[in-house]
Amino acid sequence: MSDAREVTCRPRWTGTLWILVGLGAAGTAAAVALRAYTGVHAWPAVGVLPALTGLVALWKCTARLRADARGLHSRTLLRRRSVPWSEVADLRLRLMYAQLHRSEESRRVSVLLRDGRTWVLPLPRSWTSDAREFDETLEALRALHRRHGPPEATGEPAHRTVISAGTTGSGWTGSLLLCALLLTGAGLSVWAIPAAGAYERDWRAAVPCAAEPGRQDPGDCPTVVPAVIRYTEPQPNRKTGWLYFTGARPLERLAVSQEAADAFRPGDRVRLTLWRGEVKAVAGDRHTWRDHTAGVGDLAMVAAGLTLLAGYPAARMLLRVRSRRRPDGEVLPSALPFAAALAVTALWLLPLCYLHPTAPFASPTTTTWTALGTVTTLTLVVWAWRATRIRPPGPLGPPGETGQTGERLVRPGEPAEGEVFLPARFLEATAYNPHRFGTHVVVGGDGPPAVVPHSGPGRFAARPVPVSRLTLQRVRRARGDDPGVIPGDWHVAELDDAGTPVRLAAAPADLTRILRELPARRTRPDQPSDLTAP
Secondary structure, eight states, X not given: OTTOSOEEEXXXXXXXXXXHHHHHHHHHHHHHHHHHHHOOTHHHHHTHHHHHHHHHHHHHHTOEEEEOSSEEEEEOSSOXXXXXXXXXXXXXXXXXXXXXXXXXXXXXXXXXXXXXXXXXXXXXXXXXXXXXXXXXXXXXXXXXXXXXXXXXXXXXXXXXXXEOTTBTTSOOHHHHHHHHHHHHHHHHHHHHHHHHHHHHHHHHHOOOGGGOTTOSOGGGSOEEEEEEEEEEEEETTTTEEEEEEGGGOSOSEEEEEHHHHHHOOTTOEEEEEEETTEEEEEEOSSOEEEOOOOOHHHHHHHHHHHHHHHHHHHHHHHHHHHTTTSOTTBBOOOSXXXXXXXXXXXXXXXXXXXXXXXXXXXXXXXXXXXXXHHHHHHHHHHHHHHHTOOOOOOOOOSTTSBOTTSOBOOOTXXXXXXXXXXXXXXXXXXXXXXXXXXXXXXXXXXXXOEEESSSOSSOTTOEEOOGGGEEEEXXXXXXXXXXXXXXXXXXXXXXXXXXEEEEEEEOHHHHHHHHTTSGGGOBOTTSOSSOOOO
């Protein structure tokens, strides 16, 4: 399919999609007719679902894509677009994983234009892990691009850039929206604190009406009203329950906790405390239930919690900003160090906001608490900043000197320091890595470097690495097209194994140690001895 002169993509199950369009139109028309005939205002709301279903099906079944010698031509329900190959810089694979199962992924084609803009094609697309047809179509599009596009814009023919949520080149709109939504919730909680504080102070200062018989407004003083429970209705799934009262006096039913619904019995005589039209307490012989009204501490804790939750998408945006000069498709550092800093911050900040929401420096205890927590958070943030910095591959250095990360490299002829098992993976299945079974590479000792499926000790099931025929091509950071079994902070060495390309992935220091085992650090004739990041 890579030799095709023209590629045409149409949606699957077109007949089924048109049936959904017809059903959506019929359901919408029926809802409108029933609204006009019966006068019930709920029918238009019922018609929203079939209308949306029909519009989505119509959008999908009208999508088209055609690629020929002139360029890309797409058509959707609302737009037609044509881009010549001279404006296309690259065609990349865009991955979006499903929420419940990572193996089920959505695959799209992202077009990188020469002016830096991106364009996601409506077709082809795949929603399953078996995307053979999608890959063939993408390779056919890339072949057309290499054939008709400018030579300087085609990039590496063998390399396919993969863009996903964990790589450079993907957008940060979702993180920005989530961060803004959480901060909006935190702001609303802070805005509600003064009203909650006034309500809480009024309730604490309220005097029973019996103590002030001449009070004009009985709603501002608690009133005790007798009642009899007719029956209870616990709801274990919701952890709540209902109390029903005889004669619907003073009200028909009251929502209480599940514990209270289980404690009260039919026929119990209880006393209800009313204040400003709300039931604040239900007191009986066997149990007393009190209404919990969100106070200043609750709202302050909610605001602090939402702010901390907004810190995680903010950290993801920060990582993308720090990597803006890196090539698209490189794996981003994990934001988990920032998540750990936020979690530790929550351990001291949330109790402080709940217990002392308005006066964190009112006493020596709270002042010390706040100061120590702040110092701890700042220390963890600095640690997270350093832990998530991008480490591009640096020069290997001459024999005997320290490597990029400060480890001591073994000089040829020096006595061996014993066998060292380094976590590393060959990403291709080879004779010395059958079925990609290796998880470590053992170096040092009396034997040659070998691939082993364990972390030692001993060379059980070891497969010697043919270092005499390996030639180092370059060292780079992990990319989105590398297997997901390697951590994002590892580096990948591209090697030539007697004409067969292989990739070796390991942590920067470990990879440098392994590459030192190559005889005289063999490299391509057109490459310098000290390899740097491409």
